[in-house]
Amino acid sequence: MKKAVLAVTLAAAVAAGSGNMPVWNGNTQKITSKTYMPVSASKDKKKTEEKEAKNSAQSVLEQAKIMYAQYNYDEAIKLLKSQKDFEKNKDYMDIAAKCQVAKASLVEYPIEKITHVFFHTLVKDTSKAFDGDSDSGGYNQVMTTIDEFNKIIQTMYDKGYVLVSLHDMATVNKDGTMSRGKIMLPKGKIPFVLSQDDVSYYHYMDGDGYASRLVLDENGEVKNEYIEDDGTVSVGNYDMVPLIDEFVKQHPDFSYHGRKGILAMTGYNGVLGYRTDIAYKTKENLQDNQREFLEKHPDFDYEADVAAAKKVADAMKTNGWEFASHTWGHKNATDSSAEELKADNERWEAYVAPILGKTDTIIFAFGADIGGWEGYSSDNPKFQYYKSRGYNYYCNVDSSQYFVQLSDQYLRQGRRNLDGYRMYYNPEMLSDLFDVSEVWDSSRPTPVPAM
Numbered sequence: 517m518k519k520a521v522l523a524v525t526l527a528a529a530v531a532a533g534s535g536n537m538p539v540w541n542g543n544t545q546k547i548t549s550k551t552y553m554p555v556s557a558s559k560d561k562k563k564t565e566e567k568e569a570k571n572s573a574q575s576v577l578e579q580a581k582i583m584y585a586q587y588n589y590d591e592a593i594k595l596l597k598s599q600k601d602f603e604k605n606k607d608y609m610d611i612a613a614k615c616q617v618a619k620a621s622l623v624e625y626p627i628e629k630i631t632h633v634f635f636h637t638l639v640k641d642t643s644k645a646f647d648g649d650s651d652s653g654g655y656n657q658v659m660t661t662i663d664e665f666n667k668i669i670q671t672m673y674d675k676g677y678v679l680v681s682l683h684d685m686a687t688v689n690k691d692g693t694m695s696r697g698k699i700m701l702p703k704g705k706i707p708f709v710l711s712q713d714d715v716s717y718y719h720y721m722d723g724d725g726y727a728s729r730l731v732l733d734e735n736g737e738v739k740n741e742y743i744e745d746d747g748t749v750s751v752g753n754y755d756m757v758p759l760i761d762e763f764v765k766q767h768p769d770f771s772y773h774g775r776k777g778i779l780a781m782t783g784y785n786g787v788l789g790y791r792t793d794i795a796y797k798t799k800e801n802l803q804d805n806q807r808e809f810l811e812k813h814p815d816f817d818y819e820a821d822v823a824a825a826k827k828v829a830d831a832m833k834t835n836g837w838e839f840a841s842h843t844w845g846h847k848n849a850t851d852s853s854a855e856e857l858k859a860d861n862e863r864w865e866a867y868v869a870p871i872l873g874k875t876d877t878i879i880f881a882f883g884a885d886i887g888g889w890e891g892y893s894s895d896n897p898k899f900q901y902y903k904s905r906g907y908n909y910y911c912n913v914d915s916s917q918y919f920v921q922l923s924d925q926y927l928r929q930g931r932r933n934l935d936g937y938r939m940y941y942n943p944e945m946l947s948d949l950f951d952v953s954e955v956w957d958s959s960r961p962t963p964v965p966a967m
């Protein structure tokens with residue numbers, strides 16, 4: 517996907533430098549630069565073109581190197597061979613040869629042995645999250661601190677873990693049936709799926725030591741904003757998305773074919789820290805904290821928030837991130853009727869999908885699934901509804917190392933919470949991933965409240 521963006525940028529750059537742009541010659545008529553370009557300008561133009569060709573060769577080489585690092589050998593070879601000067605370029609030939617060799621040693625990894633771990637919004641300031649107010653016990657149970665997260669990811673990387681997508685584990689056929697995916701990795705590498713829930717920066721978290729939203733910085737990179745005590749706004753890597761982006765930049769081999777993670781998104785407080793739900797526009801059925809937000813921000817511009825959220829989401833998708841429905845209203849799908857889930861999903865499709873894009877994945881809120889461990893039967897009305905709306909991938913919460921179920925209708929996977937509760941009460945259940953004693957953030961109050 518990065519390749520497509522780059523291609524567009526290069527095409528635009530080449531078009532801009534091609535001499536087709538009319539220039540003003542200082543007199544009263546327009547002339548083309550091609551006809552009347554002075555010698556010095558022509559020289560500059562040639563220089564620019566040479567520079568662009570060099571840049572383009574550089575970026576092809578860089579892209580191919582990243583593809584090589586991310587086990588994407590076929591794509592790397594394809595990209596290199598599509599270059600006109602392939603056979604004259606020693607760098608291209610070298611990488612293509614390395615890809616051929618590496619490809620021969622790949623082994624298929626069984627999808628039934630793929631674990632899936634998830635986080636909530638990461639705690640940036642533990643003194644605020646764990647300050648003893650009415651929310652801090654819950655945060656201590658279900659949240660993970662940035663410090664813990666960084667150690668977990670580093671440890672998993674050192675052990676050979678590699679980010680893959682649910683869409684690598686199974687593919688959807690044109691008729692809606694599912695087929696087993698084929699994940700090819702070097703021996704010793706361990707694919708896993710990463711997700712994060714509720715990346716909405718809900719109102720109730722304001723002032724509790726979390727980032728306030730995701731933004732694009734001046735370089736077009738996805739970063740977080742964090743509101744400091746004095747009201748100033750810091751921009752940095754304060755939550756999972758920019759932390760993983762940065763980690764993969766440093767360690768491209770942590771990602772399989774450029775995959776990152778999947779974000780499970782509700783809609784009732786908007787998405788990614790933008791107040792994009794329709795209630796902020798109609799001002800109907802507002803919850804107290806939504807009304808309070810609108811009162812505090814009289815200059816709030818609904819359309820601007822929607823546009824900004826979409827820009828961030830688009831950039832994230834280009835960077836390898838995916839989105840799932842977490843239901844619009846954080847619904848318990850076990851307890852809700854099929855009709856209630858339908859009404860809820862219609863809101864997701866109306867007010868979330870236009871921003872994040874249509875998704876074929878549902879990550880159940882509370883981990884509350886629509887069927888038992890045996891699988892979804894064809895007469896399950898909740899499954900029938902979701903499948904009819906294009907959902908093919910279903911995730912619950914399950915503490916076992918592997919829970920993978922593939923039928924010709926769906927892929928189902930259990931997810932493991934790497935949070936304060938699990939680390940405190942069941943460290944042994946995480947020993948395949950990391951050693952809790954090396955990760956635990958000592959600023960957490962203990963005991964972690966029991967569920």
Ligand SMILES: [Zn+2]
Nearest residue numbers: 713714881882
């Ligand atoms: Zn949730």
